[in-house]
Amino acid sequence: MPGKLAAFHEFRSRMNEKLLSKGNLQLKRFFNLDSQVYTDGALPGRTKELMGLVASAVLRCDDCITYHMIQCAEAGVSDEEFFETFNVILIVGGSITIPHIRRAVETLEELRAGQSERSEAVPTVTKRKGKQPKQGKGR
Amino acid sequence: MPGKLAAFHEFRSRMNEKLLSKGNLQLKRFFNLDSQVYTDGALPGRTKELMGLVASAVLRCDDCITYHMIQCAEAGVSDEEFFETFNVILIVGGSITIPHIRRAVETLEELRAGQSERSEAVPTVTKRKGKQPKQGKGR
Amino acid sequence: MPGKLAAFHEFRSRMNEKLLSKGNLQLKRFFNLDSQVYTDGALPGRTKELMGLVASAVLRCDDCITYHMIQCAEAGVSDEEFFETFNVILIVGGSITIPHIRRAVETLEELRAGQSERSEAVPTVTKRKGKQPKQGKGR
Amino acid sequence: MPGKLAAFHEFRSRMNEKLLSKGNLQLKRFFNLDSQVYTDGALPGRTKELMGLVASAVLRCDDCITYHMIQCAEAGVSDEEFFETFNVILIVGGSITIPHIRRAVETLEELRAGQSERSEAVPTVTKRKGKQPKQGKGR
Amino acid sequence: MPGKLAAFHEFRSRMNEKLLSKGNLQLKRFFNLDSQVYTDGALPGRTKELMGLVASAVLRCDDCITYHMIQCAEAGVSDEEFFETFNVILIVGGSITIPHIRRAVETLEELRAGQSERSEAVPTVTKRKGKQPKQGKGR
């Protein structure tokens, strides 16, 4: 997996562990709730991850954008769907979101490179196992 | 149709008209682009309207929330789907979004009241004609 | 109790009730967590309410400002303390917060009027009973 | 002068007076500094008022927008200039600013109505005296 | 040209190219519109670039700040004008903008170093040719 995403995963996991070991009960509850929100319900989890991406982008948080793009890619969101999502972000949030969209396009490239690497490395039947480890709690 | 929504429609239509008659070419282009973004594509228009609702709510603009809720209700979004959307808004945007969600719940009631009124007033077959007039350009 | 605050209480209670009766489990959990955060702990609840006021003001949500000012006034925050809090809000958040501070000063007047009314109406010993009903969940 | 602007002036003046009479030294210093920033310097005050309008609009504060539009109109900003300013606001800030721009267009109408009223009422030579009273400190 | 600006240009050009080659029609339209807004009109392009800088700074996007500072420097904005613009940013946006202003001052130094380098390297008459290549679409 390429560099930027690997660094994101490493820092996120290391600090979440610290947060949850040092954090109080309320912090843990927030993290639990955060992971429950994106599960399948009346709306599919996939749609909610796309919503999470839109929210992250108009609020302009690169790490949150990266996190939800990973989840979306896992859920099979296509390039065309990502770019139409970028349209919604751009039109609602304005040109101030452009630098974040540029970085999101870079992230998309890394994600696709990682996905094609894995799909080449594993036989088709067991491909699901090649799936990235579940992100765990706490975006 | 109850009061808050009617007032929203009236002011929005009247001012959009002024905006577009007095506004320059670039303003018109922005409004055109704004209405193109939410049409069906790789993602259904319905999903994009839900994204528009999420973006409006985390950026905390009541009029934009009302606008996208009208579009979502027209597209058949159910109460359960609205409430799961509120969950995403709440968890990403925090408690600062609660007053907006309270007002969104009030808007939802008005929308449902308007919808049931219309469905009672018109025979089932022609129900589609009972549909609210298309919102036009410019959210 | 003067008009603006009464209207705030009425709408807030009525809509929170609807939110919590129609809302799903996750929405309820968020509201529960929201009320737990401001209880006494390593930091006194009073300090956390002041923090809530600062956060609400720099994020510029009038209803959230009103809510935390009610809680702060209940917790005995003085006028001088409110105004020093406004200083922090102004310097961090800039002049864009001024209209919110103007409205906060109006809210403060209503709160003090309500407090002096109650303190006159009830004998000193039972004054605590004169206390405003607990706000309940969900700011 | 039409209603919305008159109400804005009345509330703003009344609360600023309270703010500055009850407020501490630091609050007064902030208000003083706020009024110094928009005076002529390397950049004309007029340009800075337009900047204030842009900042207020992308941060989406209606009262601040109204305040800077009054100052801009006083400084002779034309309708064409206002609408090009709205273009910058729209493109940087996105469609989330549209409801604020709608209200700004309404404010512009009231401002123009007030200006033509005054220019009719007073002889041309003394027209400057017809000028709206200086806004004073504290936006 | 010093390092930070060069890196900004390189990444921006590379990713904009990808964005526009992979992006859909609506994304391209937004980028086109974005570049049209800052041309001369009722207001000079220079004033609009300064507005773009103010909007970028109060919304706190470093890349957007850098982009508009490059355009402003190209348009002949002086140090005194930049610093008065920073005053407007600071007073409207508050101390939360200070870290962005610190980085903007660093950018200004790099811009001036680049400008004096070019003005030394080329004969006065052809100085305009020494001008930085036009930024192209998409901030």
Place this chain on the structure above:
Amino acid sequence: MPGKLAAFHEFRSRMNEKLLSKGNLQLKRFFNLDSQVYTDGALPGRTKELMGLVASAVLRCDDCITYHMIQCAEAGVSDEEFFETFNVILIVGGSITIPHIRRAVETLEELRAGQSERSEAVPTVTKRKGKQPKQGKGR
């Protein structure tokens, strides 16, 4: 003192010096006012620094968060108090603040490492002298 904090101090000092030497009178006044706000008054300076931390975090500025955490640690804020402050930030500001809280936890570790280093290096009585040099003006 570990790397991230040292780099923060170095850049901040160097650029503030430039800002204040090149900046105009109004910029200096803003910086002066900024440092006055956090002194002891009706509210202790410590509480105001905590408020500054909350404001910085919900507005999501890493440098401002770092600055106020340094001041808070100097004022003796405990880990438990920091984590309860993070709770307020999380609940008001939502999950969009999580990446900032992760970085804040990293900053806290560096601060504690620096504090224990200094407390080991200096005899208890003179410990106060081991105190970090006063931050000076301009966050």
